[in-house]
Amino acid sequence: MGHTRLGNLPRTRKWQEVVGLIAIGAGADQIANAVIRAAEQGLMQAAHHKGLVEAFWSLTQLTAAAREKDFAAALRDRGFNVPNNPSLPAILAAVSDVVDRSMPNNKGRTDLGEMAHSAATETINRIGTERTQSLFGSTSDDVQRVFRELGTVKNFGDLARRFYGQLMGKVLQFYVSRESANHVGEGQRFANLASKASFDDALSTHCRQASVIVEKFAGEWVSKRTWQNGEVGISRSEAEGFAHVAMTKIVAELKEGAK
C-alpha cells in the first residue's frame, strides 16, 4: 500500500525546450515563461474548472461571513461545516470539505482544481497565522477579525494575489518537478538537493511577484460586487468570471513580465 506514481514531461518539442532550459541553467523566470507557453492552452481551458472556482469562491465567502455577528452560523449558512467558535484549523478543514463536496463523484475535478484546493487552504493558513501570530491558540474572535479585515479593497486584493501566487507556484512545480530532480548531482545543473530547493524557492518567489498583477484588479472587483450585490454576496458565476480573468492576467504576466 502507499504507492505513489510519478511521471515525466511529454516528449513534444515545447516540453523538451523546458527540459533543455532546466539542464543549461536557465533562471526561474525563463523556465516559468517556457512552462507557461507549453501549458497555456490547457491552463486557460482549466480556468473555468469547478475546483478553482469553488476554491476562490470559498475565500470570498469567508470574508462575507466574517462581517456577520454570528460568525459560525454565517459560515454554516454558506455550507461550511464548522463548530461553534471555529478556530483557524477548523476553518481550514471546512474550506477543504466544502470544495470537495462541490464535486460529488469527482464531476468536474481536475488537477488544476486540486491545486487550487490546496492553494486556498495554504493561503488562508498563511494569512491567518500572520495576522493572529499562531496557527493554534487563536480565538474565534481573532479569526473572525482577520477575515473581516480581508474583505476590504486593499486586503482582498492581497488575499487574491497570494492565492494566485500560491496556485501558480504549484502549477509550475507540477510540471518542473517531473524533471528537475534528474539534474541533481556533481557537474549537473543543481550540485545537490539544497541547490535544487533554492531553485524551487526562486520559482515560488517569481510566481508571487507575478501575481501582483491580480491584486489591484481583485480589490476593485470585490468592492464593486459587494456594492452591487449587497447582502446576496458574490455568486459562483461571478467568481468563475473573476477566476478566468485573473488566470488570463497572471498567465500573460508570467509570459511577458519575465522578459
Next chain:
Amino acid sequence: MNAPDMLFLCNEAASGRTGSTKGVAKLRTVGSGKNVRLELDDVGRQLNQNIPAALIDLVEIAALVYVADQMEHRGANDVESMGACWRRRMRFEIPVRVPTLWKSAAVSDALIELLSFLSEDEYDFTFTQYKSPPTLDSYLSFAGSATDKAPDSVILFSGGLDSLGGVVKEVALEGRSALLLTHESTTKLRTRHRALRGMIDSAAKGPPPQHITVRVNKKDQVEREYTQRARSFLYASLAVAVSRMAGLDAIRFYENGIVSLNLPISPQVVGSRATRTTHPRVLACMRRLFSLVTDTKFGVDNGFIWKTKSDVVRDIVASGNGSMIPLSTSCTHTWVFSNAKPHCGTCSQCIDRRFAVLAGGAGAFERADTYSHDLLVDARDAGESRVMMASYVEIAQQVSEMSETDFFNRFGEAARVLMHVGLPADEAARKVHQLYQQHGKQVMSVVDAAWETHKVAMRKRTLPESCLLRLVQDPNPVVVASGVVGVAPRPEPPPAYRLVQMGQGWTLRFDGVEKHFELSVGMVYLREMIAFPTKRFTVAELYVLARPHMKDIPSARSEAAFDQTAAHAYMTRLSDVNEAIAAGEKTGDFTSVSVAKNEKAQLLAALKAANFKGRPKTESKDHKRLRDRVRNAVDRAIETIAKYHNAAGTHFENSVTRGSVMGYNPPETPPWEF
C-alpha cells in the same frame, strides 16, 4: 482530451448482451463464462456461514470494481489536460440480492463517496435483482477444525512491515485471538508469507492466529492499469464479510500515519496519484457504508495512524520479533522479485521501508544486499527512481525543520485529514504536524549516520555521483588558492552584454539581463556576426564558420560571391580600370597605368576563379538552399531570444540583415564581450 469511459456488464447483466463493443466489458464471478476469480481459502468451519445476502453482494461488488479498476488505462502523463485522463468514468450494471438496499440513496451515496475519493474516478452503478444468485460457498474453501474458537479481531495482513507490526502487537504482545486476512495478488510471495506465518504462530502469546487467503483476479487478462486505487475497498469488504461471519463488528488496518495521510511527496503528485488506501476520510466512508450494509455500528480504524514506519519497526524489534522483519515484503515491483533480493530498492515503498528499518534500529535484522539497489550508496538512474528518492529526502529534510505554520502553508492537502480523525481540528492539526516532523527527523538521522559511516568514501568521491549521499552532500565545496575550504570571494560583476557558449547551452546577457538558450547553430551565426559589427558575411562564410571541419563549400562560395550585384560591381570596376589604363597611356602616366593593370589582373583572376564567363549568374538551387538554411537558423535564434528577452530580440531583429549577405549593423554597437 476525453476521459476514459467504460461500461462493465456483470454476471447476469452480461448474459443478455452478445458480441463485443468497444468500451464495454463483461465480468462474471460465477457460471459459464466466469472470468473473475474470487476465492477465500482456508476459511475455518467455526465461522458462521449464514451471513446476510447484502454482505455477499458487497464482496461481489468489491471484486468486480477491483478487477474493472485494472482494465482501463489512466493517462498518467496527460499533463496538458490537467489530469482529464487520470480520472476515468466507470459504469457498472450489477445484479444483486438486495437491490432495495443498494439502490437506496444512503447506500448508493456512501458507496460512490468512498470509491470516488479512493480512486478519483467517476462511478455510476445500476443495480438489478439477481435472479439466480450464487451462495457464498461458491467463493469459499473451508478448512480447519470445528473446535476452532471464533477470533477476537480481524486484521488486514498484507505481509508488509506495518501490518506485521499490527499482528505482533495483537498476537505476540496482547495475546489476542486474531484472524489474519491476506490478499494474495501474486504467488511469488507465497513461500515468504508461509514462513512469516510460521514465525507469527510461534510467537503468539495466546492461540495462534487463523489465516485466510483471498485471491481475486481476472482470467486471461493482461493487467493494463497497475495503480489499483480501489484495492483497499476489496480488501476491507472481504474483511467485513469475514468479521461478520465471526460475529464481530469491526475491522482494523495497521498502516503507519505517513502512508495513511500520504501527503504529496512531490508537487507533481496531485490528488489520488498518492494512494488514499487508508486515508482517514476513506476509513470514515467505509464506516458509513459498512454500517449501512451490516445494519450495525461497524468500526473501521487504523491502529497506527499516529505512528511512523520507523516507530512500527522499533516496536517490532522491542517486542523481540525483529527476526520477522526480513520475511515481510513491501516492494510493489514484484516482477523483479527474487528470493535473494526481494526488494527493488527504487519504488516508494522500498525507499520508505529501508529508511524505517535503519531508523527503527533493525539494520542488524535486514541485510542491505537484500535490496537490488542500496538505499544510500548505489547509483540511481535518471527518471522515476532518482526523482522519487530526491523528493522523499527533500521533503523529509524540509519537514523536519518546519514550524506548524510552515507545514500547513506547504501542505494544504493536510486540511483534508482534520475532520476525519475523531479529534478537534486544532488537536488533529497538531498531531499531523508532530507525526511528519518525527518522520522527517528519523529519515535525516539515517542520512546523518550514513555520512559518518561513508565519510572516507565521500571525501575520496568514490561513491557513485547519483547515489543518495552524493545527491544530498555538496560535492563542490569552494576551494580557495591555499587549498583551504572557505567562503567564495565575491565574483566580478558580469559584463552587461555577453553572448557565450557555456556547457550545453548559450548564455546571453543583454542590458544586464541574463537568459539561457539551448545549443543552436543560429546562435553560432549570430555570435560571429556580432563579434564583427559592420562586416558583411556571405552565407557560405557563416556556414563554414559554424562548421570549421568543412574546408570548402564550392558552389555556394562561387555563386554567392558573384551574384548579380557583385558581378555588376566587378564589371563596373573593370570598366573604370580600363578607362584609367587608356587615360594613363594617353598622358604617359606609366605609374597609374601600372597600378591600374595590377588591379585589372586581380579583377580578372577573381572573375576567372569564379568561372565568370561575362554574364552574371542567376542564383542556383544549391545556393538558395544554403542561404535559406542559414537565414532560417538566424531567424529561429532571434525568435527564441525574443521569447525570453524582449529587448534583445528587438535589438537583433532590427540590427541583423538576413539575405545572401548577412551582417550585424546596429545604429550603436553595445559593448559586447565574448
